[in-house]
Amino acid sequence: MPTIEDLHRDTTSAVAAPTPTNVATPAPPRAFTPRKKKKPWKSWLLFLLFAGPNVALLIVFTYKPLLQSLYYSTLQWNLGSASAIPVGLGNYVAWFNDPGTVRVVTVTLIFTVATVGGGMVIGLLFAVLLNRKLHGRGAARTVIVAPYVLSGVAVGLLWLFVFDPNFGITAALLDAIGVASPPWYNDPHWALVMVIIVYLWKNVGYVALIYLAALQSVPRDLLEAASLDGARPMRAFRNIVLPLLGPTTFFLSITTLLSSLQSFDIIQAMTKGGPLEGTTTMMYQIYQEGFQAGRAGYSSAVATILFAVLLVVTLIQMKYVEKRVHY
Template sequence: MSAGEQAVAEKIQQYRVEKKSTVWQESKNVRVAMLYLLPSIVLFSIFLFYPMLRTIYLSFFLTDAQGTAALFVGLENYLYILQSSQFQKSMLSTFLFVLYTVPTGVILALFLAVLANEKIRGIGLFRTLFSSTLGMSVAASSVIWLFLFHPTVGILNSFLGLFGIGSIPWLLDPTWALISIAVTTVWMNTGFSFLILLGGLQNIDRHLYESARIDGAGYFYRLFRITLPMLSPTMFFIITITFINSFQSFGQVDILTRGGPAESTNLIVYSIYQDAFINYQFGTASAQAVILFAMVFLLTLIQFKFGEKKVHYQ
């Protein structure tokens, strides 16, 4: 073998050794990473992946009272609920509820965050008040509003009486019941949205505002040309989270109206609960859960597809 061929052979051998070492190191890094992720994977598997797969599985079966699959029916559960007037009314109520809560909650939280971001004396007290709902459970908040909505001794009707307005059956009238649930939900979710938006506002570079003031820009020009564009990533996050949470609202419905009156507040999550744990029809309940998951997943994808284009990350 000539000296040149020997040098080439040595380089090839060295390359193979280095490549083998690199592959081993990458494999080692993967094993270490998987070891750190193992607790999270186990918890997600137990509390998320298995229930999701079990729900999809049960949606193709008729079940007994214990939730055990008894008879395979294929897509009949889906066809049944899609043709059910109760399910259609539930979907309509859910979409109206989302329409009431998401825009109102986001706009209210943004308004409060902009106010709380001003550097004025005593603003810390208002920040605490605006975010106070974050520390209250759904059950406690719903009980508070249950007393506020009381048709005879509730504070809301007493306040309306001061202006000569008659009492409103907030939770007893199909027209007002869904609005009442929406008001309660907006009040409960405002604290979280407010804190996130306030954090986003405080992360905006103050030099942008100073430069705009030097150029003679007014308050509303700075708001629409600087604040909102720079806050758009935080706004996109809040809108997405609020949108998903509104589809999953349950506690306030269960405590305030139990889906009534006349099923006007029978949101889809509460409908799933009724079918599964009151009527023991786990198959149809699972089918509704799968439809809800698919619907929220699709709408979230659409939101990311078109909404993210208006987000300014720099």
Template structure:
């Protein structure tokens, strides 16, 4: 027969449960407090301060600033170079994200096979990701230089002229995009490789037994299982590519012809530290933050909708 608890015993159990929950909350607060404090000091406070600064005119070398309201934002949306800078940012980001993820997945699928020396090749693919972007930029200057670069030498052997990577804005943007993809390819590669090794192999084997070809198995079995990984990479690679500075600064300094490869992040640098207009630089940074926030929210809402439909 079940044991009947007396009222005092029931109250004691309830009190123990409350104390246990309270202790768990206190432990969670103790563990989270240092991280939340660091986020507040080094992330949220600078973010709010940057937003405040965007309403001021401030020469970074001066201790004084002047409140000008929305003048910086009006200037940003009416300046003739804004369209070029935004276009550079969009083109660079789109091709950098697609290139990094597409070739990262291809290499991950290739090196997921049992091949001779695959561990060494995996290390070589990932190695550029941990190298400084400035060092990569300097190295690739010897690749793209139209006078003595590697591409010039290879095309010269074929009787062809090298593109003017440092004179033509379109070729210059291609140059920095290619360099960024080459450097950051290892990141997408490692994430996709880990995801491939965690897939349910039984589904692919069952599809093969049903007569599905390689492309069908990839499209119908492998790719749907990689959707969470693709979603994660789409956010992280986008954030990483939009914030690129070192490669552009090393290879082109935002040129040629003024703004040939200038992105929003690089414009923040030039306006703040070259033109000494910290207020306008803060405005560009705020606009970029709002764009990234909107993209992230759209991606998260899309992924949530996909998960609810399953």
């Protein structure tokens, strides 16, 4: 039987046992070498390669004309004249003091609200209809979208025959029910209504196409769950579909607003701003003052004011309207 001295001797020898020579010792840590940063000129070269052409086109065809127009608006300059007189803000003061400015702004507001609001509502209705399983749905989509790709001048000339008070289709249809054709060409109010109808006919297909694409991306399971919960189709559309269409509605509100405020071709082809300037919008006034009256400086001032209006409206939409959009 081992004694206490033997146990103490064995424990001491075990602790003091030498380390085997065949155990590998860990290698010392390698020194940290930082990665080489990419050379900045390579990043700039890659940026210029991809974005350079687009930036150059924007500078040449957008920002340069914008700055030139801003400069011309401070001059009393007739188109084609070799000399110009600096007038500062004189053209802007003249436009705001012009008695016809109120009429032009009113026509622009009526035209914009009617075409943007009407186009959004009618386009959404067409999109909902074309999203259903109907016979001839493909042909119907083509018919609705086709006017959008047509020339505005051609559309305006075509609809002049439609609205002709003596031989037009509208006159024949109204005469069949015993109603006289309105004076589309002679009354300023009816002329504006005529231009609005033609603009909606041409551009509502664009709104319907965008809304149709958005409707097809709405998850079917949400609508099925609402149906199982007893929600009626109209309630499901109002509470589920419309909020999901928020981003599309926000996008269309900006694009259609910009397009409406810059409308020119249909007005030029149908009414040329008349009668009695009843269809003269700010965009058409720019053309009248610059190319008909030759007042290039005054026309540039109106163009700058219209640009400022477009910029302010767009910023307001992006700041306040976008907050209500559910992505």
